[in-house]
Amino acid sequence: MTYATDPTHASYSRDQFATDSGLDRDLSSDDVITLAHMADSTASSTPRPVPSHEDRPVYVIGGGPGGLATAYALRAQGVRAVVLEKSDQVGASWRRHYDRLHLHTTRRLSGLPGLAMPRSFGRWVSRDNVVRYLEKYAEHHQLEIVTGVEVSRVEPAPGGDGWLLHATGGRELTGSAVVVATGHNHTPRLPEWPGRDSYTGELLHAGDYRNPAPYAGRDVLVVGVGNTGAEIAVDLVEGGASRVRLAVRTAPHIVRRSTAGWAAQFTGILVRRLPVRLVDALAGPMAKVSVPDLSAQGLPRPDTGLYSRVNEGSIPVQDVGLINAVRKGRVEVVAAVESFEEDKVVLADGRRIDPDVVIAATGYVRALEGIVGHLDVLDGRGRPVAHGARTPKKAPGLYFTGFTNPISGMFRELALDAEKIAKAVARTAQKAGKAAEKAASKAGAGTTAGAKTGARDTGDTRAAR
Template sequence: MADTTTPASPVYVIGAGPGGLAVAAELRARGVRAVVLEKSDAVAASWRRHYDRLHLHTTRRLSALPGLRMPRRFGRWVSRDDVVRYLEKYADVHELEIVTGVEVDRVERGPGGEGWVLYATGGRRLSTQAVVVATGFNHTPYVPAWPGAESYEGELLHAGQYRNPAPFAGRDVLVVGAGNTGAEIAADLAEGGAGRVRLAVRTPPHIVRRSTAGWPAQATGILVRRLPVRLVDAAASLTARLSVPDLSAHGLPRPAKGLYSRAREGAIPVQDVGLIEAVRGGRVEPVAAVESFDGAKVVLADGTRVSPEVVIAATGYRRGLEGLVGHLGVLDARGRPRVRGARTVPGVAGLYFTGFTNPISGMLRELRLDATRIARTLTP
């Protein structure tokens, strides 16, 4: 049942990324005061840290937030820098109330179990009836605890530290992880002059064309979301065989499990922005998954030992919500919110989450929908 009481205190939105900004804008448009709390010194902090070559894998038209279109001059596939410009403009156009330099450490129940109290930097204690957590999908870099990694003689960094291939010119680089980030960094390195690029793959990914004959993969993702998983898997398999070459001879076989089955487990398909040609041309070499480190060597799952100068771990992020709300029973076993959008966990009214899924229909599109639903719930 919707909460139709407008809070006397502002709704506090934690995080000034696209999800938090969208919710704040939708609330403001409905006459509800929203205050966005951002720990960094500007909006779109995580976007500013992404690698240089990044473009949205979703179309400009389907990636805009409520109340402001993305300019046509951004092109169909919007660059990282243009996403940042758009989010800055979005905050200005909607005259959002954003407080930077404030990190919320913990959310607690209010006195008598009513409302919420946010504990933030500077000894702040902020009371409210509603909180929206929008701290982001890519919050805390995750690097597996590989045996021997602490004494590795080469350079080990997380993909979040990668910006462009210039520092790696002529060097032997192993990229670990064949998701979208790992695949694109590997292709970027190969095109940017790295001496050798290997891509460590534990589970072969589904690779799709970003668009086929002008039809974006995102549009297909939107259309098939409600269809039976087996049907989508079968259709995706046929499409892949028609549009994506078999890379088995190059060490990257087709996945055994269906595309939509994998997507429902959280493994989003890799959109090809250069990986296929890099693998076919031998500029990116798929190898087995990393098992451990031994001095200057990296031991792979098939027993092979390689000696890269640099290892880039494209091994994902954690949501980092345990300290903030983990004690409230709102997270699942993987540390992700049990609900999203306008829904709340039973017995935990007034606590909302957005931006903690990565659907095949496009994250920014889902953030837009979540924002509207949350605002409606909090509007009389």
């Protein structure tokens, strides 16, 4: 199967969608629902019958890989799902990533439910091919996706049955359940460094970096040595930057992406359920064998265990050229950034440097507080207290996916979460349906008994006469 960059979608007006969905009171005349065509019906498993459109759908917030996978999995369970995406296309966050980016997980273990990634994508899938895949995924499975709609708040529906979503333009949507899939990398995080706002040099977040072309011949400081910072530093070196420095606060764990054909992801999957201390103990000796000591270049081995760091939210850096760049001095490791002074950057060791450009690879925040923060479903760091098939005790029917950073691979975990969530929603719906049938049966029995009693009373009266 070939993958087109711009798949054709059938667009349905608000009136057409309202007729089918019963949501005419919820959507304005400007809304458009896109229902993707089936690209290859022979390759897709036939979903179970979808319930009547009179039923309230499950709303999936976010049209990234987690949201799309969950929408398909729900549909496969016979549950109608509608994806709400604030941008005008699926996979918005992937479209914004830098050009060089490839998945750090293998193609075979990165496919979402119901559609494998094609072999032509290679073992390490590029950003552009990830975008093509997500477009094709929505098209292939005929997912219901509403674009240009941003959900600002989710709260229990009146009466406590289901959920009420407040969205763009004053819309109010009512769903039987809600899946929040807005993603781990939602809003760029730029630290409040002293003097930042008065800095006269060029400062940008890594989310705004695309390729090294604008920085050729320039002195660049990259702040942060996660996977993004490490890869951007290498990209700049290879793209002709005159000098590249990498500001590091905490030395990272570095792993080879693949060793003799064995992907780091495979190890991540194998150790996922092992005790943290055991994994930490095993990872140390393995790192000494596979990764050289870069202490002389300013990048010492970390003093905390690999899996302990993962549980703190910091996954290992997969080497895509950083080790060689640091060893050869092409990437210079410097101390962390402490503050800014006009055109200078002040480092933690007291040094003052004056790069032409500062690129802050300082991560993202989930930004869930406005949507669900009032529901007491987030921990002190803004993370959902439950994810996957589990829902918060105080918010049954509210699901989260894509807010962890698993060592076993994000796409793989999103695929697993999607099927678990779909099964949990389907079970809940079945229980609710059985309860409703039982209640209706009791009500019907009561009515029948009342009618019989009335008939006996009438007969007795006539006999007395």
